[in-house]
Amino acid sequence: MGMTITEKILAAHAVKKQGAISQVLPGELIEADLDFILGNDITAPIAISEFKAIEKEKGRELEVFDKERVALVPDHFTPNKDVKSAEQCKMLRDFSRKKNIKYYFEIGKMGVEHALLPEQGLVLPGDCIIGADSHTCTYGALGAFSTGVGSTDLAAAMIRGKAWFKIPESIKFVYKGKLNKWVCGKDLILYTIGDIGVDGALYKSMEFCGDVISGLAISDRLTMCNMAIEAGGKNGIIEPDEKTLNYVKNIAKRDYKIYKSDPDAQYADIREYDVSKIKPQVAFPHLPSNTKPAADADNIQIDQVVIGSCTNGRLQDLEIAAGILKGHKIHPYVRLIILPATQKIYAAAMKKGLFDIFLESGGIISTPTCGPCLGGHMGVLAEGERCVSTTNRNFVGRMGHVKSEVYLASPAVAAASAIKGRITDPEEIKIK
Amino acid sequence: MKFKGKTWKYGDNVNTDEIIPARYLNTSDPKELAEHCMEDIDASFAKGIEKDDIIVAQENFGCGSSREHAPISIKEAGVSCIIANSFARIFYRNSINIGLPILECKEAVKDVDKGDILEVDLSAGTVLNLTKNKFYKSSPFPEFIQELISAGGLMKWVSKTLPPVKGE
Numbered sequence: 109m110g111m112t113i114t115e116k117i118l119a120a121h122a123v124k125k126q127g128a129i130s131q132v133l134p135g136e137l138i139e140a141d142l143d144f145i146l147g148n149d150i151t152a153p154i155a156i157s158e159f160k161a162i163e164k165e166k167g168r169e170l171e172v173f174d175k176e177r178v179a180l181v182p183d184h185f186t187p188n189k190d191v192k193s194a195e196q197c198k199m200l201r202d203f204s205r206k207k208n209i210k211y212y213f214e215i216g217k218m219g220v221e222h223a224l225l226p227e228q229g230l231v232l233p234g235d236c237i238i239g240a241d242s243h244t245c246t247y248g249a250l251g252a253f254s255t256g257v258g259s260t261d262l263a264a265a266m267i268r269g270k271a272w273f274k275i276p277e278s279i280k281f282v283y284k285g286k287l288n289k290w291v292c293g294k295d296l297i298l299y300t301i302g303d304i305g306v307d308g309a310l311y312k313s314m315e316f317c318g319d320v321i322s323g324l325a326i327s328d329r330l331t332m333c334n335m336a337i338e339a340g341g342k343n344g345i346i347e348p349d350e351k352t353l354n355y356v357k358n359i360a361k362r363d364y365k366i367y368k369s370d371p372d373a374q375y376a377d378i379r380e381y382d383v384s385k386i387k388p389q390v391a392f393p394h395l396p397s398n399t400k401p402a403a404d405a406d407n408i409q410i411d412q413v414v415i416g417s418c419t420n421g422r423l424q425d426l427e428i429a430a431g432i433l434k435g436h437k438i439h440p441y442v443r444l445i446i447l448p449a450t451q452k453i454y455a456a457a458m459k460k461g462l463f464d465i466f467l468e469s470g471g472i473i474s475t476p477t478c479g480p481c482l483g484g485h486m487g488v489l490a491e492g493e494r495c496v497s498t499t500n501r502n503f504v505g506r507m508g509h510v511k512s513e514v515y516l517a518s519p520a521v522a523a524a525s526a527i528k529g530r531i532t533d534p535e536e537i538k539i540k
Numbered sequence: 541m542k543f544k545g546k547t548w549k550y551g552d553n554v555n556t557d558e559i560i561p562a563r564y565l566n567t568s569d570p571k572e573l574a575e576h577c578m579e580d581i582d583a584s585f586a587k588g589i590e591k592d593d594i595i596v597a598q599e600n601f602g603c604g605s606s607r608e609h610a611p612i613s614i615k616e617a618g619v620s621c622i623i624a625n626s627f628a629r630i631f632y633r634n635s636i637n638i639g640l641p642i643l644e645c646k647e648a649v650k651d652v653d654k655g656d657i658l659e660v661d662l663s664a665g666t667v668l669n670l671t672k673n674k675f676y677k678s679s680p681f682p683e684f685i686q687e688l689i690s691a692g693g694l695m696k697w698v699s700k701t702l703p704p705v706k707g708e
Binding site for chain 2: 310342
């Protein structure tokens with residue numbers, strides 16, 4: 109029987125207790141060898157404490173399973189927003205030094221983890237990856253099986269290099285037709301989540317394919333897989349192609365392997381979308397599934413716009429925003445906060461002159477951080493405030509006060525909205 | 541594993557930002573987290589919770605972030621067990637990994653009103669609603685998951701499986 113790309117990767121990584129595993133079936137529980145694991149300043153402190161507790165119990169020092177396959181990225185509340193956050197980051201730094209963990213990223217090298225690790229060539233096609241962060245599903249865009257877990261899974265994986273998985277059923281999402289102007293990966297994934305709901309892919313693998321996906325840049329594919337978790341998905345995945353290979357060939361830190369779904373692979377569901385019917389989307393409060401076209405928003409006045417995050421903080425996202433903001437001033441009642449997702453993106457955006465455009469429009473540019481996305485720092489909302497954000501969640505209180513509102517959108521919609529001071533379809537803006 | 545307690549009932553898609561808002565994630569101290577448990581969905585929860593109380597919810601409980609602070613805060617607050625129609629997958633893993641009992645049982649959820657007293661037998665997968673005098677059965681966990689639960693969570697299981705070193 110045929111297998112999906114997800115099933116093939118998991119079968120290849122299954123710990124072989126009784127000979128090779130050539131076939132896995134949805135629902136089966138397996139233990140799998142991991143190619144790469146990661147944690148951040150919110151999740152890793154708990155994992156490190158658990159690691160140390162085992163060392164204490166055993167009365168001996170333990171090593172991590174592989175010093176070159178663990179990344180610790182202090183990106184959430186950094187640069188340290190308060191004393192407690194500083195203590196959490198210090199735990200990561202001290203632990204990394206003590207255990208000689210190669211990929212600890214200090215401020216200055218740091219970036220938002222899910223933008224950083226692909227850029228560094230640390231997550232690759234065919235990998236089996238876990239990360240103590242729900243958006244670890246991002247790396248599926250490169251043809252890896254990659255999923256978010258909690259701190260305890262990270263602690264166990266740091267020791268054993270393995271994790272337990274239930275083989276997920278897969279849903280195939282096929283995108284056909286011609287993309288409308290300004291419609292990008294973010295709009296496609298918001299539209300899809302709007303279609304199936306926040307638990308529409310619960311425990312399942314979301315496989316994105318079709319001509320439209322083949323035509324998308326890696327940046328857009330990363331955005332789509334990034335939000336698989338917002339539909340409850342275990343992972344998002346896209347078969348590697350020429351674009352994937354071009355992306356990884358000069359940056360890969362290890363060997364990698366290409367897997368593709370068999371033509372007779374089994375799917376729990378197959379959903380087809382004609383993208384010519386999809387317009388720039390906005391997810392209204394308080395669920396990512398609460399989507400409608402930006403053009404249908406009824407004069408919704410906003411206070412803040414955030415452009416950045418693991419979802420939409422890559423160079424292409426900043427270029428799109430700059431293309432709209434160029435020659436315009438943002439609305440006087442709006443605060444525009446732009447966060448290039450990594451140090452490398454920050455430098456590239458500056459060299460390309462994007463910073464001049466952002467600054468002249470009235471926006472500010474922040475160092476890479478997850479900060480405002482989860483109401484941490486660098487743009488927390490007050491009671492009653494509304495924010496258009498290129499991030500991934502708009503739950504109650506996500507970016508600040510429990511009575512604030514978050515509207516999720518693409519960089520194009522976010523930039524257009526910053527100019528008008530209300531939720532705006534980019535079509536409304538004159539491109540200068 | 542058996543539990544008896546009074547219920548707190550919630551709806552669909554209770555997310556981790558509501559269970560433990562990110563403004564409290566600059567610590568992982570369970571006691572501190574428990575003081576803010578469920579704060580953004582039910583401000584009365586942390587004050588009113590009594591030991592062994594049971595959370596009952598509908599679909600996709602614990603969706604959103606991977607923060608283990610969410611099940612940790614619930615466990616530390618004194619909750620003995622969560623029963624829901626379905627759990628978000630990371631929350632599901634995290635609960636099992638830290639030894640917070642959870643159970644999927646739609647029928648029991650449907651009938652429960654806030655304050656009902658339930659008796660839950662986790663190994664048998666049964667729920668008895670003492671207030672309404674009704675009995676429900678759900679499917680038991682797979683063998684490996686039961687092994688993790690009976691070990692007391694993933695790290696206890698890992699500890700047992702670590703190879704001994706010389707002299708140990």
